Amino acid sequence: MKRYLFPLILGVLGTAILVWLGVWQLQRLDLKEDMLARIQSRIDAAPVPLPANPDPSMKYDPVTVSGMTTGEEIDVLSGTKEQGGGYQIVSGFVTDDGRRIMVDRGFVPQDDRHAPRPPVRLDITGNLHWPDEKGSSTPDPNLSENIWFARDVPAMAAQLGTQPILVVASFVRGDAQGVQPIPVAIEGIPNNHLSYAVQWFMIAVAWAGMTAGLIWRIRQRKY
Incomplete structure (x- = not known):
């Protein structure tokens, strides 16, 4: 059993970290979509005469x-x-x-x-x-x-x-x-968090698969 312990710990820990990164990207996706919705609402608001002292806080x-x-x-x-x-x-x-x-x-x-x-x-x-x-x-x-x-x-x-x-x-x-x-449109604002999340989840699946493969190879060894 000891010979399985290190690769198993490494596999579980690595997979957990990669899954967490994917979940984190999904959380960032929610934040980004909320930000884009707020920007769109500003873009679509009723226009007003140019303010006396516009500054970057008035962007959009x-x-x-x-x-x-x-x-x-x-x-x-x-x-x-x-x-x-x-x-x-x-x-x-x-x-x-x-x-x-x-x-x-x-x-x-x-x-x-x-x-x-x-x-x-x-x-x-x-x-x-x-x-x-x-x-x-x-x-x-x-x-x-x-x-x-x-x-x-x-x-x-x-x-x-x-x-x-x-x-x-x-x-x-x-x-x-x-x-x-x-x-001005929100389409030009990058929002790649979903693709990043998918990549992290795919890497997690690959990591888990490699871990399972390594454990299988260990089991096939003859002593």
Whole structure:
């Protein structure tokens, strides 16, 4: 019996830890789904005029702004399933009360990137946003070509000479100049906890199987 003890303890302990990791991921899944539901409720709330001093705690809040684009823009490398590669157009925007902010007007295909987009009056409904897109591996923007690889609100504001406020348009009234709005959506927020849980449970099954196989081999030994 002693020869079974160590592999049995190792097998039971390892399987228990792996199952616990799977359960932990399921618990995190519940928390993430609750968080996504709360974000969706904020996105879907009734829009209000742009607050006086927006800050990142207001991320996803729906707002309305009216004013003029400045004709200055930042082109963020992007793409859609329907149209393939292209750019998100982030424009400087002067509101009717004189505030300089930024508006993510939406998507243009690659071929329309250099189409003229002079200053135009727009009434925009959208959501405040502070995207967390820039990582350690994200290249710095190519300023000479005006190509950015992530939306970085402080850096874009410095480039366009605006406040660090970004409104992502969901509806535009006026001449959209061929730019298709891409509203803020929870689909872009990663939620992989279910797949992680399945992986941990599969590893637990494999661990238990290897333990059973090892014990079977021990039983087959002849002394």
